[in-house]
Amino acid sequence: MGILFTQVSTKGQVVIPAELRQEMGIEIGTQMAVERQGDTILLRPITPDFIRGLRGSTKGVGRVREREHRKDKL
Incomplete structure (x- = not known):
């Protein structure tokens, strides 16, 4: 497929x-992730594979915020 x-x-x-849409399995109601990469806008359907790829990407984020919150109270 060329440029559309x-x-x-x-x-x-x-x-x-x-x-x-047919090739990518995108149907009505499919949620999409929108990401900017330089001068490009990327649209990706949110699939189980996409979600699996996110695992661990926010590891420790909650702990950092919790520590910052505790510091603010001191």
Whole structure:
């Protein structure tokens, strides 16, 4: 598949071409992750594989916030 084109609506919505939605298994209601990488916007369907890839990426974040909260109280 080559480059496909779409446009942004007045509401900021973008239509993902049907061919690409079918190939990627994107259906009505599929949640998408939106990420900026330099001058590129990445849209990724949130799938079980995507969620598995996030495991451990926030490890310790809660502990850091908890420690900061305790420091503020002192």
